[in-house]
Amino acid sequence: MTQSTHRKRVLAGSAALAVALTTAGLAVGPSAAGYGEAVIEPVETDLAGKDWVTTRATSNDADSGRAVDGDESTAWTPSGHRAHKKKDQALTLDLGGAYDGLHKIEVVLADATPARYVVETSADERRWVTVADHRDGRSGAAGTTALVDRDGTRYVRVRFTDAGHQGKQPGVAEIHAYNYLRDDLRLGADLSYADQERDQPYYLDAEAALAGEPDPGPHLLDVVQDRGMEHLRLRIWNDPRDETTGVETDPAYQGPERSLTVAREITARDMSLGIDFHYADSWADPSKQPKPRAWAELPFDDLTGQVHDFTADYLTRLKAQGTTPAKVAVGNEVINGFLYGSEAEIIGTTAPQYFTDEADVYQSRPGGGLLWDYWRSENPDEQRLYTQQWDRFATLMASGIDAVRETSPESEVEIHAIVDTGRLDKTMEFWTQLLTRLEAADAAPDVLALSYYPEWHGSPEELENNLHTIADAFPDYALDVAETAYPAESWPPGDPTPLPNSPFPVTVQGQADAIQRVFQVANDVPGNRVQGVLVWEPANWQPMFTWVETGSGWFPEANASLDVFHDSDVAHVLQDDVRVVARAHDDVRLPRTVAVLTPDDDGPGDGRPGNSRPGRTAVVWQAVPDDATATQRTSQRTFTVEGTTQYGPVTATVHVLPDR
Template sequence: MRKHFFRTALSVATTVALGCGAVALGPVGSASAHFGEAEISPIESDISERPWAGVEVSSGASSADLAIDQEDSTAWVADDTSSGQWLTLDLGGAYDNVRKVEVVFPDAGAVYQYVIEASADGDQWQVIADHSANDRPTRGSVDLFTEPGTRFVRVTFTGASPGATLGISELSVYNYLRDDLVLGADASWVDNDVAEGRDYWVSPTEEDRGAGPHLLDVLQDRGVEYVRLRIFNEPRSESSGDVLPVPYQGPERSREVAEWIKAERDMGLGIDFHYADSWADPAKQPKPREWAELEFDDLSQEVYDYTYDYVEQLIEQGTTPDKVAVGNEIINGFMFGSEAALIGTTDPPYFRDHPEIYQSQPGGGLLWDYWGSEDPEEQRLYDEAWDRFTTLSAQGISAVRDVSADHGEDIDVEAHIATGRSDKALEFWDQYLTRLNAKGVDPDVLAHSYYPEWHGSPEQIEQTLNAVAAAHPGYKIDIAETSYPASGGGGAPMPNSTYPRTVQGQADALQRVFQIANDIPNNQGVGVLVWEPARWQSMFTAVPGMARTWEPNASIDVFGESRATHVVEDTVYAGVLVDGEVALPDSVDALTTADGSTEPVPVAWDPVPDGATEEAGRLTVQGSTEYGQVTAMVDVVETYAGLDCDRVITGRHTGPLTVTEGVTCLDGATVSGPVSVRDGASLQADGATISGPVRADGAAAVVICDSRISGPVTSSGTSSVTIGNPVLGCAPNTISGPVTVTQTQWWNVIAGNTISGPLTCRENAQPPVNNGSTNTVSGPKSAQCRDL
């Protein structure tokens, strides 16, 4: 069994990520050796911003969507501040090449502890990043991972510093161009090029001209891996209908071109049957002259025989196609016949001028004017046209299936339409597939043309393709034709586009189409073909002073440089107090996409400007690695996050103090007597002196900093415990008496203190940590406190 054509890795330099919402992924590389200049970069997509992505949360559902609104000044905020709060991002389907996740939190001066997991089904989870030991205030993180089939990404909080807003400002998951997404071209005119003596060189004016002079050599050298050929039955003039003296793109010449593609260059090969003698597109679908007067049953048989025979010839000469399209842009059907009187078509001229020949028998034209008609007769005609069309289509598909089976080959079958209307595309595929399935046949690939001037904005075709993919999940999706000009119109964008008609605009526009195909959920997008890149909206420019010689525009490198070879941890988050010193890491992580390995790479940071931390705000520092740029996002804060006090006690408080609700703060206070913190209440002591025991039972939070306590300190079942934490400005305490901390639910820090008596910790959800500040304890340290 012959295997499908698969892409092999290209040896190309990765460059800075461009347009498509991307960020730096590799070293800068301008394709200026060709005509014009363009910055070509690996494609990166944040799937969270796509309309098919969604989120679910453990609590606070009313604000959930704010975590993916592309605005980090808003946030999902959990209703509950207990441990285990989570947010799950549903990417809308599985992705094989998501490689980076970025999470941003609401509070700049807080410490967030969390775990990030990925899942294909929402049931089985794989940890991709564990930040549960965080002890520094940072507003976010970037993590790299490789988990093919990822659909869900979940962030689960395991802790947060006291007073932190528990929530997520933004969760982003980035997708990269898959290796198996085929990037190719329809280069059917290549037989004309050779016959006309046209030369193509990668660098025609340099001493080493590179690949050439054959167009296919230049295309292959620049990263094109697949070539489609249109097949006219008996090539004729579009105007007169006369047979052309040179049968360009006819069966015989195309067999020779197939050898250039498949046998000589080992590129992928697609065959596009027009089932016509001249151009077939939505506006014109003439029958071949030889079939024009056949009765319908004979026409149907001829489609089968012709398709079988031609594919067999290709197989027998050693150029088995990887894919065969049964018709070209068949949104209105194909091989129009007598039904053309109802369609109202007049093109091409020979079809119009000779109705006695071309319209003498029924064909496969569709009657869209009757779509949704309540007139029974019109509905009957609509259905009958669909039946004829799909009968002819089924014959072509069956022929490809049968000849493949007879020769032990595996050839994909494609159906290819062109429309700017999503509703029409959905109706087409529903009718087409339902009727074909009833006839016992099925295509593999549902293909669409996309030209903005005819089919709308990139967002419109993206919406259409994703609607089709969702409605028909068992099929591959392909963009069989696209292009964009590099000149004309004074450089103004094409209709329905934002990209200028420049070499850079051409590169960006094509990359946007690559991105659209790659981002279809469940990896249903399988390829993009640029239509006639050497002729129509050309990616080549004639070389002045060199007759019949063309060189590629710099934009042609989109084929070879749109895939990332490395993904870098391109954003570093840090926090610092006003007038503090910015500390940035010496290295960041970089992931090699070929094998999924991750390793640290050095960062060279720009100098931090003098006085940069004198005022609160956001400071950015640029850095560079061998794989691209890195940005440090440094939040300068007046103070770190803390509890908001409902009651503040200063001076002297005589007798017992019981906290039953809200947050009570002891600000330099002296308390003579025991302090009790009841269920759900919180205590924050800073610079306090307490004579007597401190006990918390089921409290929300206990924070003790820079205080002297005479008596035991006991916490049981408290959600958040902080007894000293110098890294967050909570100075150590002096405690005369035993300290016992049990059953703490999440945040749990005991750091830098001097304790006269034993330190006991047990049954805590997470063992307490000292964040690098060892406690001095005169008694034994036991159980979970042993290493503090």
């Protein structure tokens, strides 16, 4: 089933949970999460203004960009030359790739004179589908809005079928192409801490928490499922240890055994599962990638074998209990390699503490750390070592990928890296070096993933540029934003100043907006290339929960920002812009209804997902001023009228033409 269907079923399926919680005195439901306040509107992007969108026209092509410059006072106008008068004149937008979430197209004509034209969409420029037909020369004056629900739209075309009709040359002042979250964009979180929080009650409603309800609230997994998360990732440590002392932890949180239980709890709630192999006993990230203690002194060939066997064994156990992962990450944030060994002396790593304290063990044999200090070196010895470590890293990576392919072929394989602020060149070198080797070894992954935290990885616009650059350079791979987060409260409290590189304040609203902005950036990459976005540890790191003191202790209450997971989807796309033409002294006739589309609805279309047709909804308009169409002898003027529908507001722009 599609992910949107999954989200709908999650919310419908939480009815039983709602009954149980209501009985316990807790208010529930999508609107119940409300600690703090947040207004969350569905994601909507006008793609026409994006840098990667191009325009072309059958005539006056040099002016075609005026239709997407955001200025209605400029326009593309087809040529009035005799050679063009007998031909259809067209303006085409190339969106740079397919979009499944493109649901609304607005065309603003350069004037309000009659025009004969159609608006069309296409996936390949061979088969065109008419989404607005104004060849009658009467409708669509001044512009039109079309609602569409077809997968794979890449091209939008405005085609004038009679460029010289009534001696006028119609033109296009602006085209807007609105994109909404795709049905299959997978939204969720890395929620590995659900292991040790299994017995921690989570409230859905602050009012109930403040009232000191004695009964325990729902499990964390119930809360995030109710809020619309659909995919959860678990990190897997080999033999969990204290990051400072290296002593084994008890309980062995996030270790293989305990994570099997969490995997069952996730899939039992109809959420898909991701597995993130750290291949370490503690944190592995860009600043540290220690080998697990059991592998630390192995020769390289044996180390390679252990990566394969550990991966294969654990996936076999997951499958045996009915929890086959949808996605498997081989390593975590491996921009600098992983499984560091003797090369750490050159890398200069100092973390974790046990890795340096026991260097004679952990750094005794070669591993898969990368020697970035030797990148672009003109020293032959340094270049040899640089290449040698790339070969080792790729060999270890291929071993893990092969294990996934052999034991869990249903699972997608992901490689997870980062882009440091201003260091896209390093990340492109990373992917080029690694993928070249993996492709040669017939061990290519399915998905290339990035972490995105603005304080380290730049602005949302930099994320957008990074994703586009990687997508263009490596067209055979899907992409992911495997980690992101944003705080709702500063520490110490009271300072809403945005994090570095971010425009969003540190508030509950700012948290919702920042996370939704990442959803938007991911969704807008052409070709539906980004598969999903995961928030990292929303119950712990820059949390989406607030601890509330009650009569029976402290309990975490969901921030209103947690609703971003289901409220970012659009339920109905409304024809919220209407263009009307009236003559001086004439009555203004506003439409009684406008179009409304329920994306991916099964009717009244042809029954195929992504191919439904819009319906109609009634509009209640404000009164039109009595003198709205007073005599206009020389020039056209415009005014607006506001209207309301059950799905939201509508604005009518009325163009009053002068006396004949």
